[in-house]
Amino acid sequence: SGAYTDNKQYEMALQYAERALKLKKELQDDLGAGRVLNNIGTIYNELELFDKAEGHFKEAQIMALKVGDQKLISLVGTGLMFTAYGKRDFRKSIALANEVLSSSDSLADLDIKVTIYQRLSMAHGKLGDYKEAYEYARIGQAMADSLYNEKIVGITNNLDAKYQNEQKTKEIALLASEKELQTLQLNQREKERNTIIIFALLASLLAILLYNQYRLKQKSNKELQKLDQAKSNFFANISHEFRTPLTLIKGPIEYIEQNPEERLNRSHIKMIRRNTNRVLALVNQLLDLSKIDQDSLQLKTTEGDIYKCLRAATSSFNSLAAQRHIDFKVDIPVGDLWIAFDRDKLEKIVYNLLSNAFKFSDDGEMVSFKASYGDQELQIEVSDSGQGIPEENLPFIFDRFYQVDSSSTKEQGGSGIGLALSRDLVELMDGTITASSELGKGSFFTVHLPIEEIKTTRQKEPKQLVNKETPTAQPFVIEKTDRRNVPVVLLVEDNEDMRIFLNEHLTKHYRVLTAINGLEGLKKATARIPDLIITDLMMPKLDGIELCTKLKSEITTSHIPVIMLTAKAGLENKIEGLETGADDYLTKPFDARELLVRTSNLIEQRRKLRERFASTDAKVHPRKVTVTSLDQKFLEQVLELLENQYAKSDFGVSDMQNALAMSKSQLHRKLKALTDESPGELLRNFRLKRAAQLLAQEADTVTQIAYSVGFNDLSYFTKCFKGLYGVVPSAYGN
Secondary structure (H helix, E strand, O other), X not given: OHHHHHOOXXXXXXXXXXXXXXXXXXXXXXXXXXXXXHHHHHHHHHOOOHHHHHHHHHHHHHHHHHHOXXXXXXXXXXXXXXXXXXXXXXXXXXXXHHHHHHOHHHOOOHHHHHHHHHHHHHHHHHOOOHHHHHHHHHHHHHHHHHHHHHHHHHHHHHHHHHHHHHHHHHHHHHHHXXXXXXXXXXXXXXXXXXXXXXXXXXXXXHHHHHHHHHHHHHHHHHHHHHHHHHHHXXXXXXXXXXXXXXXHHHHHHHHHHHOOOOOOOHHHHHHHHHHHHHHHHHHHHHHHHHHHHOOOOOOOOEEEEHHHHHHHHHHOOXXXXXXXXXXXXXXXXXXXXXXXXXXXXXXXXXXXXXHHHHHOOOOOOEEEEEEEEOOOEEEEEXXXXXXXXXXXXXXXXXXXOOOOOOOOOOOOOOOOOHHHHHHHHHHHOOOEEEEEEEOOOEEEEEEEEEOOOOOOOOOOOOOOOOOOOOOOOOOOOOOOOOOOXXXXXXXXXXXXXXXXXXHHHHHOOOEEEEEOOHHHHHHHHHHHOOOEEEEEOOOOOOOHHXXXXXXXXXXXXOOOOEEEEEOXXXXXXXXXXXXXXXXXXEEOOOOHHHHHHHHHHHHHHHHHHHHHHOOOOOOOOHHHHOOOHHHHHHHHHHHHHHHHHOOOOOOOHHHHHHHHOOOHHHHHHHHHHHHOOOHHHHHHHHHHHHHHHHHHOOOOOHHHHHHHOOOOOHHHHHHHHHHHHOOOHHHHOO
C-alpha cells in the first residue's frame, strides 16, 4: 500500500490498505489497525474525498486513544487538520492544528511540526488574518531550517564516523597487505564519487523546484493579465449596452421637453419602455452578481407549479420566434408539478439560456426547450441550431466577463455576464449546468436541479394578470419613393430602435437610406454615393472603423463625409475614429438636435467647396476644393487630363471614363459630389474658362479661340460662353 501511495497509484493503495485493515482487525491489533486507518484517511485526502477521509481518521483516532499511542494520536490529528482545510473549514483546521501542537509530548517528530505550522499559515491567510499567517510561516520556516541543519549535522557526523572507521580499516589493511590497502582506497574514491553525485542531485532538485516556482508565478501573472483584459472588455461592452438604450430614452424625452404642445406616439412610448426594461435588466444582473460575491443572495422559495412557471417563461419568446421565423419547440410535460422553488431566479436562468439561443441563431433556424422530472431532479435542456461555440472557447463560457467574440464586429451584443449569472444561480439551488457545442451546428445546455415534489393538498395559485399586447393590424401600404430635392444621408446602425429613432429625425430634412450592418452600409454607399454617412462604431460584419477606412480608401466614396456614433467615450477611441478619416464623432447618449446640426454643417461645407470650384475663376487649385488627399489626387488627375485633351474637339465624356478607369455612373456621381458638375459640364466649362483666358489676353480672334479650345460650332460656343459669363465672347475683353 505504501509503495503504491508513493507512486500515486491510489486505487491499488486503497485495495491493499483495506486488506491490511481486515487482517489487523482479525488479529485484534488495534495499534496496527489505527495506523492502517490513518493511511487510508491520508489517501482519501490526496484524492480530495474529504468526507471519506474524515470518517477513517475519526475511526483511527478511537483506536489511537484506546491503545494510548501518542505518535499515532498526533498523526491522526494532523490528518484531520488537512481534511478540514480541504473542506475549506479553515477555522476548524486551525483549531485541530493548535490541539495537536498543544500536546507537545506527543509531537517529538519535527517534520510534523513543520507541516502543521505551514498549514496554520495557509489557513490564516485564507481567513484574511495575514499577521498570524506571517507569524506561523516564520515559525515553520525556522523549524524547517532547523530540521535541515539537523539532517546536515547528522549526515556530517555519519560521514565523519565512516571516515574514522575507514581510517582504522586502512591502518589494519596496511598492516595486512598492500593489496588490501589499494582496494580500500578504491572503495573510498567510489564513495566520495557517490557523495558528490548525491549532492549534485540535490542541487539539481533544488534548481528544478525554483524553476517550477518561477513558471507558476509567470502563469499566475498571465492569468491575471487575461482577467484584467476580460474586465476591460466587460466595461467597454457594458458601457455600450447602457449608452445605446439611454440615448433612445433621452431622445424622445428631450423632444417633448422642447415641444410641450406635442405628444409622444405609441411607438415612441413602447420604445422607451423596451429600453428602460433593458437597462433595468442589466442593473439587476449586476446587482445579483454583487450579492453572489458577498454571499448575500438568498433563495426565496414559494410553493407553486413549476411547469406553469416554465410555460410562462418560454411563452414570452413566442412573438420573437414568429417575427424571425424561428422553429421554437417547447416540450414541457402536461399537468402540474407542485414544489417549493424560487420563481424569480428560475425565470432568470431560463431567460438567459433562451436569450442566448435566439441571439446566436439566424432567422429560420431552430431553438428547442425541454423540461422533465425524475428521481427528484428537474432537468432543463436548451438547444439551438445556430453558429455554435469553438471547442477552445467552450471551457470558459461560464466565466464572468467572458465573451466568445469580444471584437467590435461581433454579430450580437452582450455584457458577458448572462451565463456566469445563470451558473451562479444554478449552483445556489445546488444544481449543475453543462454545455456542449459544435461549430456551425449549434449549442446544447443542460441544467439539473434537485427538487422534491410536494404530495400534500395543494392550494391554487392566485391567477396572475398577464398583459398581452395584441399587435394592431397595420394596413398594407405601398411605400412611396422619396423624390425630394434634398441631400441623401446613409444611416448605418445595427440597433433597430436607434435606427428608427434617428431615421424619424433625419427624414424631416434629408432623404434617408438605412443599413443594418457595416457590410450592407459599404455596399449601399458604393452603389448610391450619398451626401453624408452616419454610422455606429460597434456593428456586426464590419464595424464603423473598418467601414470608414474602406470608404476613405476608395476613390468613388472618399469624398463622402462620415459622422461616427459610439458608446465608447474614451479619448483614445475618438482619436482612433478620427484617424481613419471620420469627419465628426458623437458619443452616446447625444441630443438629436446636435446630430442634425453637425450633419447640416458638413453637407453645407461640401456645398461651399463645390460652389468654389464652379466659379468662373479660370484656375482653382484642387487642394482648395477637396477635403481628403485622395480626392485632391483624383481631381488633379482629372484636371491634368482636361489640360492635355481639351483642345481636341473629338475628346468627350467616354474618353474621360476610359482614361480614369471609371464607369459612367461612378464618374458622374464622383464629379457631381466634388464639383457640382457632371462630366460633360466640367469639360465644357473647362474649355470656356480657357477661352476666357485667351480672350482676356486678346491672343486671337473669337473664331480661332473657339476652335482652339475644342468647339466645332461657333454659335454653340457663343451660346455656352454667354450662359457662363453673361456676355458674348466678343464683348468679354471689354
